[in-house]
Amino acid sequence: MNMLRAFIRELIGLFVDDGWLALEILTVVVFAAMTATLISSVPLVAGAILLLGCLGVLLANVVRAGRR
């Protein structure tokens, strides 16, 4: 059972390493999804939010980790 638990933990670890990074990425995706629904006539706005949001999240997370 311990081995199974360790295996599942490692499996989740493939996608979630730094919890904040995962949370921030999901927040950007939710925000982009809301924009895509609310401004469905211009879907590129959601695309821009997604792209710039991910770039921003990456830079902010790395800078934060560098200061720790």
Place this chain on the structure above:
Amino acid sequence: MVTWANAPAMTAAFLASLVEAVEALTIVLAVATVRGWRPAGLGALAGLISLVLIVVALGPLLDRIPLHLLQLAIGILLLLFGMRWLRKAILRSAGVIPLHDETATFATETADLCEQARRHEARLDWLAGLASFKAVLLEGLEVVFIVIALSAGRELLVPASAGALAACLLVAGVGVVVHRPLARVPENALKFVVGVMLTAFGVFWTGEGLGVDWPGADLAIVAFAVLFLAAGRAAVTLVRRPSEEVLP
């Protein structure tokens, strides 16, 4: 067939699988060194068979999921996976965290197995085989995920699989010849490039899943990759630390 359209997916699958295969090989070699090739080989074989069974069982289910939903789900997973790799590669390049060292991993795994040998001599072949099995299964699952993610809904399964298979065969072949962990593979540089490519694919698929019609269609992936590469390089410069300050 390799064309300009499927080259990015094939290259990303090849490079990502190269990294995963090197990591799996290190563990399998450690098991073989401590306990011989029989448990190492059997564990690795069992891992490969399990992977094939998982793909055969779950593969057909993917066809039943609506394309937009599949693109969105895979895009989000690619973002989580790719940005995690990219973040780590940036921090390693900047000297904030130490580089991944296959020789050290090999030494740690060998020491762990020796310690287990001291405590459970009778069960060691089983434990050694299990370590080999787990390494092949976990790293293999990453390869399978990357191949499926890169080919989602675009009929790129064959080129992406070919790229992954070529990498696995290359690493297995070199491993059989040199019988040593492949410590000289520039793993962090590979992870940097793969992290950039997976993140670019992730943004593209997630956007498509949300109904975004990207300008330039598939070419947008290349533009995203250039942007994330530039951002990654800038981030390395921004947080670079002298080597003596590297955290353990």
